[in-house]
Amino acid sequence: MLEERVSEFAGWWQDDGAVHTHAPAWAQVRADVQQAFPSPYSSTSNDPLARLVGISIQLLDNLKPTAPGRAFLGNDPSTPDYSRATQATLPEKLQLLDRVVVESAQLFQGMPQWNHPLTMPNVIPPANLAAIVAAMMTEVFSPNIIEGEYSWNVEFSELESAAMVAKLIGWDAETAGGLYTFGGSGCYLYGLKYALTQVLGAQSRHGGIRTNGKLLVSQQGHYCKLNATDWTGLGMDNIIAIETDPDTNAMSADHLEWVMSKLYNQNIPVISVVCTIGTTDAFAIDPVAKARALIERYPNPPGYGKAFLYCDAVIGWSWLTFAKYDFQANPLGFSPEVLTAIAANYTAIQDVIYADAIGCDFHKVGWAPYNCSLFMMKDYAAFQNLMRRPGSDYLQERTSYNPGLYTLEVSRSAAYSMAGWATLKFLGYEGLQAILGGILEIQTHLRHSLTLEPTTVCVNADDNGFVTLFRVYPSGVDATAQYQRELTDPAARDQLYANNQLQEAIANKLWNWFRDGQLHYGEYAPYISYSTGFRPTEYNADGSDPKAVIYALKAFPMNLNITPASMATLLRLALAARTEIEAETSPCAGV
Template sequence: MAVRKKWQQKLISLLPSFPYPWFKAQRSKIFLNQMNQSLTDLIRMKHRPTFEKSEIWRSYYGESLLPDYSNCKNAMLPNQTTPIAETLDEVIELFHGMPIWAHPQSMLNVLPSVNSAAVIAATLTNMASPNFVEGEVSWNIAKAELESIAMMADLLGWKPAKAGGVFTFGGTGCYLYALKLAITRIMGKETRYKGLHQKGVVIVSKVGHYAKKTCTDWLGLGMDQVIEIDVDEKNAMRIPHLEAVMRECNAANRPIIMIVATMGTTDAFAIDPIRDIRRLIDRYKPQQGRNKPFLYADAVIGWAWLVYKKYSFSKNPLGFSKEALYSIRQGYQALKYIGDADAIGIDFHKTGWCPYSSSLFVVKNNEEMIDLLARKKPAYIATHTAFNPFLYTLETSRSGAPAVAAWATLKHFGYEGFQVLLGRIIEVKLFFKKLLEHDTNLICINADNHGLPTLFRVYPSHLNAKKQYHAELNDPAHRDELYAYNKLQQLVANKLFAMLRVKEAQVPGWENPPFISLSAGYRPPYYALQETNYEYWVFALKSFPVSPFANELSMMVLRNYILKARDLVIAELLSEANKHSKIRTNQAKAWFGSCSAIPKKYLLGKQEMPAYVMKPKVSLLEKKALPPAEIDAAIQAMLVALPYFYHLTKLELERLLQYGRIKKLFPGRLLCKEGDPAKHAYLIIEGELQVYTKVAGQSREKILGRFGRGSFLGEMALFEKGTRSANIKAGKKSATVFVIDGRKLARFLNPEK
């Protein structure tokens, strides 16, 4: 028998690294076990839904680490094969600190949770590894792209039989396809061979996505050929200005290649009046017999509102609140004419709950696109099927995973699923808006916006936010204040980030703030609409409650973390007041921009003593008997130290105490049991509570967590109207608990109370 050569022996050891190509249960288990182990390891990096050490609010995998890329350049290819288990262990390590987009505290951007159907569909597709350049290497899996295009065409009001498109690399990829198609349509097919003999222009609003610069640059048109149109107070394109620009371009014989209608930006959810733009294009008579400008709808976010075209707003079958129903309807009315465009871009990884990146470029006239962009078929490639997009696409290799993920999502959710998910975001957003309205120091600055983000500003406690913001927006005499409080928004954003990600900056009891963002230039003030210095535009904190798990409680936590971060920032600033007339806060990292100086006069108001002091640690109850007034004061001190009650005034805290009672538990005494209706929330005054479950078929208990003085338990189930998921009892020693009536607590915390 011939002795195997070394390479043959090594090959045998490598074969288990590949999924087995035949069905054989035992061999297939190798891959299934590897996949299952890795998924299990990743899932275990999530944190438990327990209030012990506020684990429930940790919105990231594993440890909250800042990324350190400093040693990446030192990586080298190993000389020998690394066992797959070790390699996968290293893969799992990469996920430490990665935000969990499904977590209700992750509100950074339109980064929603990926749905299970999409994840599984994409994973299965990656196993089969189809190349969506032609049917020969994608077979039936290519139907996912064709059917997704048909479904979207129908949603847009187009004829699916005539529409076409391609899944591509994100919203910028869609923009690039649109511009290439527009150049060829307006400037002629010969430009594909001889290049552009005359520069044309792209017209887009001032708040249009920065892809306008990227694509004109990469296609050789030039970034200077972008003409930006003024916007109104809602960041919508001003039609009179657009009409004037079109007239000027025609008079100067400057071809208008493409007009971009922005249909829902991430930041301001700007929506251009696309029907008015279409009317202008239809009336336009370009020189030299050129085609009319190509109209592209950048609707990567806004497309999803079209699902409400099959919703009865009069009957409201899903039972949305009156305010949410109005907002949804307004959003739909503003977006329902997206189909007036020649082509649109859709991001399923945004308002489609799919993995990155899953973007679809859709055109109304597929025959025209193929005619304008087709290339001669390479001799070595056969066209055995009717699916051959490689003849006109930019990509010569295209993964099928994005298309299959989107297709599975569309099939799974249908109209109603999308209606529910979008409607829930609007409901939660409107709840947060009400929270802001009921706080003197906070203001929502995009209250009339019907999109996903909430933009808001926080002010020092001596200021009325509504009056101050109105003055900054309308009166040039308050220009310096606008600048100063812009910096305050920046400092608060930096503080929240440091509290979340920098161990040295963590605040006891406040270790897990929401992951939100900052808009450094939302809009110019009314008195300076042409302002070019963005430092004097309006800055704002912003949140995107796009997780399906976001709820009213998570928005209350967000509100109070904002107030806490503000107080910490100003306390730090004032602690340096004796050293500098202009003071800075010592941030671990200026994540959202440099921390410029803020004159202290903007922080204090008229009072002589600083309004902000670092709150001392809570003085808890001693074992000795205390007078009732002191007991109440101790409970209030514990409550205000929690993220849920930080915003309450002394009078409100006193009123809250009326909704509860003190309960003494002897060692081991049960407080509530698993399956009980969630009717109360609990504040531990003294002692320890244990949370546990019974092990099925056994008498022993599994301890899920131990909670000490100052801990607050049971509030999540109140807002979800659920039941207790575990038992709670006193520990080895007796415990004293403040029991709050859940129904009254929920009503008390409601901003419409």
């Protein structure tokens, strides 16, 4: 009986693996599904994957406008109605593969296009082709960088990335190490967990976090400090905000020292000092060397480990490539202004060498796809020893690299390690230098243009990052003089409030023009953003008046297609928006 069943079952398949027509329905459907998987064998023609990838790229390309064109994909200006998502149901039957590919491409309708010459809202770069293709390759074979057995040579993408970035930092690549993880906030979480375990001991991994140790980070530090303290169980109330210098926005070393000496006298341990390298908008770079010296000067109470020094360098790390730049010979021919800014950035950033760990986002200043972040550690063995767990029953250590024994994640996609690695291999020192310095050249051009227009003023002219924050004043107003008044003179408070409203109205009008996808004054509108509190006014240093802050329009030009023409459009349309708003709000409007 069993013999018959066995032979009948085997008889449903032909020698080439196809099923016979007399096989039951499940085998027929399964055979159809099988066509939707990559072939296990090499084939030179009719590769369905190559065909579908080709179609999908074409479909995505069809969503791009012809030049010059709107800055979003497709032609549907409507805002997504996410409430209809609950109507989704699982299809009853197998669907056509091509139809799913078409529907997948349709989901990109309306999305901002990060590569467009008019796109400059935030620290969002388009991805370079080496990274895109390397990451796509992982989707074919699904390497899992949990361990060498599941990714084999693909593990080199993580290990070699770590070695290359360690050398950029100035660490010994033999003792340093790195792990790719889920974003700058993932790096921060890794940093805090490492810090907690170093300071409170490995026992804290069993007994939990029972000590109100402190995380010291500047007021301007990224809000993911909340995620990390919350999710590790340290608690958000254990963050101490260190004051920042009102001009540079960088952490005040004096205030840091004051806080650390106070904690020292009270026998309260510091879990970690976090230096931001640099901050998201102002690109302020905190004083890492001083933070290191203070950690040595004010040691934690007996029984606790040394306070950890973490650098949140997710938007700063690639400036380290200027370590190899000859600033005298200036081989890439940067303008004197930009060269000075680059030198200032590099000089400040090189102190990350003093950190215990550093977060590096490739999906920010590495021009790689989301998400792609490398958590770098100076002493990898120390981290491994602190964080190691016993192995699992179902995984064996078949190779010498098994990071799954100490990472937060179990499975980790190699999409991000391959993307990061391919980026480093492709761009090298010179490629990254040209992108970084090139963006500063474009940014400087915008700042010059703002200076030439009397009704606009750049409000962060001293920052050396990519962001230009600027205010547009009513027609006929001397923007520079008016801004100075609003910044320093409490008597100009009402004018400040009114002009803050003007910035918001201009930003909203530009947003509406960008999203309607139409020509305005003969041009497509740029996609920018704005800040509702770039800095407090000088008479509101303590922030007691939440309205006495500087609003500003923001240009964050991260892609390489942005040219002086993009900036000219931005300025023209910002002024045109201002003029329309003036007409709409004038007492005669609507009469």
